[in-house]
Amino acid sequence: MTPFEVKDCALLLRMSGLSPAGNLRELRERIAGCSENVLFHHYCETTLRTTFDNPDYRNDFAVWAKLYLGDRVLAERLGILDPYTFRSLEELRTATLEVIDERLGESLMVPWARPGDELFFLESTTVVFDAGIRITQPSRLGAFIRKMTDGSVYYHFLEARRRPPFGKDDFTLWLMENEDANRPYILALASVDFYFHSLPHLRRELASVLTEAKVAK
Amino acid sequence: MSAPLSAYEGIVGSAVIRQLRRMGEKLAGARIVHVISTREGGGVAEILEWMTPLMTELGLKASWEIIHGSGRFFEITKSIHNGLQGHHVAISGKDWKVYEDVNARNFGRLRPVREEADVVVVHDPQPACLIKLCERRKGKWIWRAHIDISRPFRPVWKVLRTFAEKYDASIFSMAEFAQPLPHPQFLVPPSIDPLSEKNRDLDPAELSGARAEFGLDPDRPLLVQISRFDRFKDPIGVIEAYRIVRKVTPVQLVLAGGGATDDPEGKAVLEDVLEAAQGDPDIHVLLLPSAAHKTINALQRLADIILQKSTREGFGLTVTEWMWKGKPVIGGDVGGIRLQVVNHHTGFLVNTPEGAAHRIRYLLHHRERIREMGGVAKEFVRNNFLLTRHLREYLTLFLAIRSGKEEPILQV
Numbered sequence: 001m002t003p004f005e006v007k008d009c010a011l012l013l014r015m016s017g018l019s020p021a022g023n024l025r026e027l028r029e030r031i032a033g034c035s036e037n038v039l040f041h042h043y044c045e046t047t048l049r050t051t052f053d054n055p056d057y058r059n060d061f062a063v064w065a066k067l068y069l070g071d072r073v074l075a076e077r078l079g080i081l082d083p084y085t086f087r088s089l090e091e092l093r094t095a096t097l098e099v100i101d102e103r104l105g106e107s108l109m110v111p112w113a114r115p116g117d118e119l120f121f122l123e124s125t126t127v128v129f130d131a132g133i134r135i136t137q138p139s140r141l142g143a144f145i146r147k148m149t150d151g152s153v154y155y156h157f158l159e160a161r162r163r164p165p166f167g168k169d170d171f172t173l174w175l176m177e178n179e180d181a182n183r184p185y186i187l188a189l190a191s192v193d194f195y196f197h198s199l200p201h202l203r204r205e206l207a208s209v210l211t212e213a214k215v216a217k
Numbered sequence: 218m219s220a221p222l223s224a225y226e227g228i229v230g231s232a233v234i235r236q237l238r239r240m241g242e243k244l245a246g247a248r249i250v251h252v253i254s255t256r257e258g259g260g261v262a263e264i265l266e267w268m269t270p271l272m273t274e275l276g277l278k279a280s281w282e283i284i285h286g287s288g289r290f291f292e293i294t295k296s297i298h299n300g301l302q303g304h305h306v307a308i309s310g311k312d313w314k315v316y317e318d319v320n321a322r323n324f325g326r327l328r329p330v331r332e333e334a335d336v337v338v339v340h341d342p343q344p345a346c347l348i349k350l351c352e353r354r355k356g357k358w359i360w361r362a363h364i365d366i367s368r369p370f371r372p373v374w375k376v377l378r379t380f381a382e383k384y385d386a387s388i389f390s391m392a393e394f395a396q397p398l399p400h401p402q403f404l405v406p407p408s409i410d411p412l413s414e415k416n417r418d419l420d421p422a423e424l425s426g427a428r429a430e431f432g433l434d435p436d437r438p439l440l441v442q443i444s445r446f447d448r449f450k451d452p453i454g455v456i457e458a459y460r461i462v463r464k465v466t467p468v469q470l471v472l473a474g475g476g477a478t479d480d481p482e483g484k485a486v487l488e489d490v491l492e493a494a495q496g497d498p499d500i501h502v503l504l505l506p507s508a509a510h511k512t513i514n515a516l517q518r519l520a521d522i523i524l525q526k527s528t529r530e531g532f533g534l535t536v537t538e539w540m541w542k543g544k545p546v547i548g549g550d551v552g553g554i555r556l557q558v559v560n561h562h563t564g565f566l567v568n569t570p571e572g573a574a575h576r577i578r579y580l581l582h583h584r585e586r587i588r589e590m591g592g593v594a595k596e597f598v599r600n601n602f603l604l605t606r607h608l609r610e611y612l613t614l615f616l617a618i619r620s621g622k623e624e625p626i627l628q629v
Contacts, residue, residue: 008236010613015395015402037625050406050601052559116367120392122404127613127627129243131236149232200600 004141004174006133006148009155011048012125013041020118024069024111027061028100030121036089037123040162043083043092045124047199048154058196059083060119061096068113074103082195084161128155138175138182139217142210145171150199157194157206171206188213219267220412222274228411229605237605240612241275243629247615248356250334251281252327254294254343260407260534261340261363267410267604268611275612282330284323284344289315294343295482300373301342301366302449302529313376317346324350336615339384346380357618360384363407364531365394365552386618390532391553401623403614406556408607409537409598414510416541419518427515431501434469438581441471441520443513446486446504449529450474451549456493456500457570458526462577463499471516473503517542521587522577526567530554537602540564540594545587547576557602563594 016038021027031039042060057063057079066075077099086092104110113119131152135144145153156170165173172189175182188209194202226234249272251265265281272279286294293316296306324331324347331337331347335356339347341363348358360381366374374396381387381398388403389395395402409416428435440459444450452472459470472490474483487504494500505512517523523539523546530552537557539546546564548554558564565576580587616629 008239010236010240010609012610012613012617013404015392015404020392040625050556050606052562052597116393122392123625125613125617125623125625125627127616127629129239129616129629132239147232149236151236152232 001136001138001174001177003134003136004171006131006135006144006152007128007155008131008149009048009126009128009151009159011045012127013049013122014124016121016123018121020120022113022115022118024065024071024074024100024104024107027064027119028097028104030119031061031093031096031100034121035123036093038121039089039093039096040083041123042121043081044158044162045126047158047197047202048150049124064113064119065111068117068119069111071103071111073106074099074111077103084158084167084195087166126155126159138178138185139214141171141175141185142207142214145203145210146207148203150203153199153203153206157202184213184217185210219270219410222271224412225603225605229599229603233605233609237275237609237612240609240616241272241277244612244615244619245276247277247619248333248335249277249279249338249615250330250336251279251338251340252284252331252344252347253281253340254284254286254291260532263410263413263415263534264407264604264607265340267413268608271604271608272611277615280330282327284320284327284347286319286323286343290319297342297373297377298364299482300370301377302364303368303370305370306373308373308376317349320344320346321350323347336618338388342377345377348383349380357385358383359614359618360387362387362389362394365391365529366396367394369396386614388614391556394531394552405607405610405614406553406602407532407534407537408602408604409534409541410604411541415514416538417514419511419515423511424515424518427512428519430512431471431503431516433471433501433519438466438468438521439471439519440468440522440524440577441473441516442524442526443471443473443516444525444527444535446474446483446490448482448486449527451526451528452486452490453493454528454570455524455526455573456490458524458573458577459500461571461574462581466578466581468577468581469499469501471501471503471520473501473505473513473516475505475507475509475513513538514542517544520544522547522580523564524573524577525549525554526570526573527551527554533557537598540591540602541598543588543591543595545580545590545594547573547580557597561590563590563597 018030021030055063062075062079065071083092160170161167172186175186192205222234253261269279269281293312296308300306332353337358338361340361386401388405390406442455462468523544525536525548527549532553536546536548536554546558548558550566550568558566567573
């Protein structure tokens, strides 16, 4: 197998240039017209951003609906949307708009936030660099993951799903170079329900399931 | 003197330090100049005191420069500061001329440094108009706004904007603090140094020494707010909250704050606070020198209940410091405090003296919640608000801005 080259990354967060949303109708308009980079940020990059580790929901739209629109029904419906189960960000956008349209249809008035509580639309640049680490043995992958930065875990296990081949993490792709021999590790990685984990939690979980797979092997 | 990077390894882990060193290699030799208005007081100077040496350790050529000004200059820049935060202030054309003249004098002194730098980071409004004077700049100039300028007094912003929009980029602590500008606006929250005199662990003798120095009763709960004597910190509201609690529980209150050479308004606020205290022996109003870091640390660790009842706030680094000491915070529901204080997890957000009094009483009657929430607060700071994260974001910004590319994924 070719050695696994560990990359690291860091987020540089910036304003998207979109006007903030002050009510649900404005949220719908912004989501319908924003770039995929903005959508990806608010659904997927929240784990790597400076934020409280255990919010009620993983995406910013659900958190805003609950805290600032005061609409718990909408928050629950948005909160369960898992971006990694959609084949593209456009499909995710469509699903998000459907949830919002449904809620607008149910509401007697458009839910709104107080001035100062608007949702700001952000995007980021992900700066990627070589971490200078090479992994040669699949059996050592868990031990290496345990010592990785949040940036490395994010880049190889989450951000990778945005790159072709769509929906695959980098660790699994590497292990598939010798699929039969590495099947226990591949299955272990596939067993992790990762979307609701913080990155420190995800790192521990990945290291743990790979260690268990190694013992079982 | 700040600590070397290796000293933080035991706090943040070796992977974080390794990551910073790797990023430093990519920026080796880059010349970075920070410009601020004072070395004494205020969170900005504290940040640069550790950031500059650490950038140097990582291989960058980092330095910071101070602009010097008269008392009148700092009165004007304080008005600009207040105006940007929404206060109605009177700044005449003559005042703006003084502001520009002082910057011009400073520019003449520092011209070679700024014309040769790869990146110049100009902090806050005081030196903001320097960019207008630097026509031959070859590096990137970034304006770093540490305060909330989302609802400025328009006449002040109208003038300052003419300087701000000349920069290549700007940095705000939170999206909520920003104003639309015709260049990329990055978001970088500030941080604290866990090894500084203000945040390091203290031994019991140091704590008891501070308690004796200020005549604090060890047997009664202690409420503390530490911040500049500034109307936006609402020290009078804290005294009102104390009086409400005092009706049912015998508590003590410390209101402590430092002065800064660019904050002439502080004296007037301090006088108002002393008048509101009405000589109550259980209200301790302390005007601390800017170097009283260990005293502030001790007061934070002695406190039972911590307040930061601001009505307008920049990021609120004091809140971060409290949380690093494992204490939940009762904070004003404004600015950066909202980013840090999560109700029932790391503290409580309040809007009124009554709300503050309610939460004080709740915590005094649920001591176990103080420990639980304090533990969560400390881990929250470890993962998000220590200087290593802050340093990483600046390095990321330098890497991105030097590349000149605006792609979502940037390989360096």
